[in-house]
Amino acid sequence: MKTINELQLAKELIKFPSITPTDAGVMGHLEKKLKSLGFKTKVLTFAEKNTKPVKNLYARLGTKGPNLCFAGHLDVVPPGNIKDWTIKPFKPAIKKGHLIGRGANDMKSSIAAFVSAVSKYISENKPNGSISLLITGDEEGVAINGTKKVVEYLKKKKEKIDFCIVGEPTNPSKLGEMIKIGRRGSMNGKLTINGVQGHVAYPHRAKNPVTTLIKIFNEFKKIKLDKGTKDFQPSNLEITRINIDNNADNVIPALASGTFNVRFNNKHSSNSIKTKLNKIIKKVTSKDKVKFEMNYRVSGEAFLSKPNSTTYMVRDVIKKITKINPKLSTTGGTSDARFIRKISPCLEFGLVGKTMHKIDEAVSLTDLKKLTQIYQNILKKYFN
Numbered sequence: 001m002k003t004i005n006e007l008q009l010a011k012e013l014i015k016f017p018s019i020t021p022t023d024a025g026v027m028g029h030l031e032k033k034l035k036s037l038g039f040k041t042k043v044l045t046f047a048e049k050n051t052k053p054v055k056n057l058y059a060r061l062g063t064k065g066p067n068l069c070f071a072g073h074l075d076v077v078p079p080g081n082i083k084d085w086t087i088k089p090f091k092p093a094i095k096k097g098h099l100i101g102r103g104a105n106d107m108k109s110s111i112a113a114f115v116s117a118v119s120k121y122i123s124e125n126k127p128n129g130s131i132s133l134l135i136t137g138d139e140e141g142v143a144i145n146g147t148k149k150v151v152e153y154l155k156k157k158k159e160k161i162d163f164c165i166v167g168e169p170t171n172p173s174k175l176g177e178m179i180k181i182g183r184r185g186s187m188n189g190k191l192t193i194n195g196v197q198g199h200v201a202y203p204h205r206a207k208n209p210v211t212t213l214i215k216i217f218n219e220f221k222k223i224k225l226d227k228g229t230k231d232f233q234p235s236n237l238e239i240t241r242i243n244i245d246n247n248a249d250n251v252i253p254a255l256a257s258g259t260f261n262v263r264f265n266n267k268h269s270s271n272s273i274k275t276k277l278n279k280i281i282k283k284v285t286s287k288d289k290v291k292f293e294m295n296y297r298v299s300g301e302a303f304l305s306k307p308n309s310t311t312y313m314v315r316d317v318i319k320k321i322t323k324i325n326p327k328l329s330t331t332g333g334t335s336d337a338r339f340i341r342k343i344s345p346c347l348e349f350g351l352v353g354k355t356m357h358k359i360d361e362a363v364s365l366t367d368l369k370k371l372t373q374i375y376q377n378i379l380k381k382y383f384n
Helices: 006-014 026-036 108-124 147-156 209-222 270-288 309-322 365-383
Strands: 040-046 054-061 067-073 093-095 098-100 130-136 163-166 178-180 185-194 236-243 255-264 291-300 327-329 346-348 362-364
Touching: 006 026, 006 098, 006 108, 006 365, 026 040, 026 054, 026 108, 026 130, 040 147, 054 147, 067 108, 067 365, 098 365, 108 130, 108 365, 130 147, 163 365, 178 309, 185 209, 185 270, 209 236, 209 255, 209 270, 255 270, 270 291, 309 365, 362 365
Parallel strands: 067 130, 067 163, 163 346, 178 327
Antiparallel strands: 040 054, 054 130, 093 098, 098 362, 178 346, 185 255, 185 291, 236 255
């Protein structure tokens, strides 16, 4: 059987301008490659009300257990100002030992490395179990028509995944430094205060909503959520925007709104934080005699995938190839592991994340080769 070269496939995948949630044909291209290796594939398209349809792919090689799954996303963030790039973002090029292109780092090259590793592994071995891929086109966007929906589909189909590796770029500066075994939760909030418009010279005839909003946000910033845990960094709340639709300097506005984000560890749930914040809002607004509207959007709860024998096996493989002992960490933003962990133990390990979402996003060719070796060795160890 002909094996697949990781660099060649990475280049092919980057050529598709799959800016989230647009597919641009990339899912079909990957599906063809997997079919050529003997995978049974299913493209799953989901579209919630008022959202664009998203293509996802679930592919499996083999029918018996255990089922080792690799998960990732083929959607990318917009390239930004194309004039700032040294190449065309969707025309990958090699410069100074690096492959440059949008998605090179986050995370088309990781997917190419895994497919290449599978092709090399099955050319010499028959896996004692199954290998699967769960690939989404909705990780960089709102993430409602992607992995979340695929996980629900797999649950319904009673499809068992025994362990999952998410190929996100987890390493801060060197390949082999970090495996992610959990993530903090993330919640956005939007608070709107209704005041009474009036002339600034006659404040007694008006009710300034900005005053109340600032009081509440000041109280929010005084909260010390926790000091962190042995697995997690401390939780933090950050004010991200204050909006006042008022173009006149002599008018007290009628409305003021602000948004904030809370990153929280497993000492809290989104509900326990909402309770804490709502108490402050009600206390201040009732004292100021103003009405308010509060909306929350939870991206994910905090989670920790308890390390098991597979986690330690993966760590040993990485250490052997990179000569670095990877740290088991929970730092960083949210990832699709927050959905997958509901059906399978998982960890995240991929490339160095220094250039993700940046101009001239790039991956070192040496790292790409090593990552393919790591994934290939994980397959060997897992099925032997």
